[in-house]
Amino acid sequence: MVDTNTPLPAQMNAIGFAEPGGPNVLTPQQVDIPEIGPQDVLIAVAYAGVNRPDCLQRAGAYPPPPGASPILGLEVAGEVVGVGEDVPREILGTRVAALTPGGGYAQYCAAPWRHCLPVEGSLDLKHAAALPETLFTVWHNVFERGCARDGERLLVHGGTSGIGTMAIMLAKAFDIEVIVTCGDDEKCEAARKVGADLAINYKEQDFVEAVKAHTDGAGVNVVLDMVSGDYVPRNLKCLAEDGRHVTIAALGGAKAELVMPVIMMRRLVLTGSTLRPRSDAFKAALADEIAENAWPLFTAGQCAPVMDRTFPLDDAGEAHARMEAGEHIGKIVLKVGA
Incomplete structure (x- = not known):
């Protein structure tokens, strides 16, 4: 059961690929809107981060874990438009950045609510989308x-x-x-x-x-x-x-x-370590530690992600080509929502 303030469409725009290959295999598609579980939120995606594991998955070298969306994308930022039955309803309508098990290259993305961090203060959605994957990875591996x-x-x-x-x-x-x-x-x-x-x-x-x-x-x-x-x-x-x-x-x-x-x-x-296969409980505990120790650095403007380029969602293939060419400095993101 999904609790939402507004009716949701049956389908959405997303990026997919029929067969593994180079960046050119990525194409726009119409797919069903994701279903969410009792502990999940549904996010109307404004921006999605591009990461090296996305390129590996597209090339057939990094399959998604069981139960994860086959759609690429491990981090997003946007507005929560739906919540599962075990999620506090007050989260509806808030802006969040989320570490996702997949599915970020789409208009809507499902993520466990405890893997979300609030987008507030001086932090905007584009910069927020560039944070979760690298922040969770660096915090766990450097500091833990x-x-x-x-x-x-x-x-x-x-x-x-x-x-x-x-x-x-x-x-x-x-x-x-x-x-x-x-x-x-x-x-x-x-x-x-x-x-x-x-x-x-x-x-x-x-x-x-x-x-x-x-x-x-x-x-x-x-x-x-x-x-x-x-x-x-x-x-x-x-x-x-x-x-x-x-x-x-x-x-x-x-x-x-x-x-x-x-x-x-x-x-x-x-x-x-590898982050994606870890349990939801582990990532929730990691999110709690980051929320207490590191996230305030970004919401207060003390730190900000280094941004490279922003591509429209339909140009995800160009974003992958740039990443694989090694030309980027900082984060590449996709603009998804309005």
């Missing part, structure tokens, strides 16, 4: 799994990606020194403007040596790694004793060669 704390040092690869810019902002907000790697001088400069203390052009410098030089050989306490593969042993050389290595993607390869006695002698911790 990586145990980063004030006075420490963090190394982030992909410093101008959505994840990278979010990691810089959050780390600096909590008095953590940030070192990033980027693919060219323009991106290094952009990362420094966001707040990075050191930005290394990895095509021109050995980032291991650059980290050692910058830290006088002390190294960093946490590495947030999206590359994996042969980066892992190099990352470990950057870690201080008792350092933590957190992997969130394997864009450079799924296997790494490690020397285990080094890990033992230096007491290093290797961990990692």
